[in-house]
Amino acid sequence: MQQQTTGEFATASPTQPTSAPPASSAPPADSVDGAAAAEHVSRETPTADEADPPLAMEALRAVQILNPSGEITMPRPDHPRVFCVANQKGGVGKTTSTVNLAVALALHGNRVLVVDLDPQGNASTGLNVPHHAGVPDVYDCLIDNVPLAEVAQAVEGIPNLFCVPATIDLAGAEIELVSVVARESRLARAISAHPEKFDYVFIDCPPSLGLLTVNALCAAQEVLIPIQCEYYALEGLNQLINNINLVRQHLNPTLDVSTILLTMYDRRTRLADAVEQDVRNHFGSKVLEAVIPRNVRVSEAPSYGQSVMTYDPGSRGATSYFEAALEIAMRGVNTVGGAA
16 A cells, blocks of 8 residues: 655645645655654664575575584583573573573584483473483482483484483472582582583573572583573572672682673663663673574474574574574683683
8 A cells, every 4th residue: 555645644635636745845844753753663673784684694594503514613612611501580591591502512513411400301391302200310310329421311413412301300309409418519520420521511500599509500610691681680680699609609619600691682672771781881791792682483492392593593593592602612712722
């Protein structure tokens, strides 16, 4: 349907033909109205540069992310990097980030282990690893001292990626660990005793600060904190940092909050910009430049037992996680090189 300009409607009358108005009559009002309207256009509205890329570009990104030839590699660290992915607030993208970062690194030449320490078992679901009752899981490692190598499963379709699943049995581990000797370091000993050395170990924590999360903090050298770009996500952050500091002082002096990842970023809201600026001002260079946007493909992927990297490798969500994984890999190399 063709649209008429505001000037045409303003100058037309019932007795006069609706011809175009003189050039000098309507433009000033129209230009003012247009400028005012432009100020209220959502910042998420795509421009010519921001519009979805052509199919050829999307296919090129998909090939880069899936890396079927194995030619594209991310730098491998000189020593295993053990990440605790933690945030006491639920729904901020801990599991989603764990799964997608692990897949991205594994697809590009790194050996990666994911330890699902959340009784909900969502990381196991996202990697399509069996975790029903009776499957050997991380509970057996924590309570019965079963070697980690006996419960780790290879992730189908992703070379160099392994997952230690979590079953519903893990829900009772918090209580059972109370009376166990050296209860805070059970997971650390299990990981260090694994015969194979991984480039990356990602420990997906539950949304709490109980003994399971403490075990993860004791086993890790680095903490990765996903932060949702909303105000509530900032409220519990101070308490999380305080608990990390307590673990560093009393249990794990090498622990460091090395990586902050902003998730569910919505450019249409001023709040997202404000939260991003607050986080960057507070944490500085620890915040990754890559930001994970709200993307429906990221949410759809787990229902198919996949990461977004394999479900829709050309999507914005997959591209963002690929960039975040590459940034983490580069930071690890630069840190090691700088320390040397």
